[in-house]
Amino acid sequence: MLKKRISVSQKRQITIPIEFFNSLGIEKEVECYLQNNALVIRPVRDNTGEFDEQILADLISQGLSGQELLERFKEMRRQVRPAVERLLEDARLTAAGKDQFSTYEDVFGPEVE
Secondary structure, eight states, rough: OOOOOOOTTTOOOOOOOOOHHHHHHHOOOOEEEEETEEEEEOOOOOSSTTTTHHHHHHHHHOOOHHHHHHHHHHHHHHHHHEEEEEEEHHHHHHHOSSOOOOOOOHHHOOOOO
């Protein structure tokens, strides 16, 4: 395991060693989170296309094609990550009891036998 000691600036900034930077293929952004009392830093990968087929199918069903299809696709694709991040944050707040939640009955009504 490659290990390096990194100094932290007065502004809480660090410099990622070039070996780590290159090995991980870091581009524009990293994400960091706490896990088991450790700070994990990993590269952010742009949209990997999970929703591309659904987005395209929806836009084609709307009759779009050519340049208009391409522009709308790019616009909708940019909205996926922020939407997923909002959903995750809502889930975190609900799990922590800091947000309202809905029960099964709230959503679907009482079970009918």
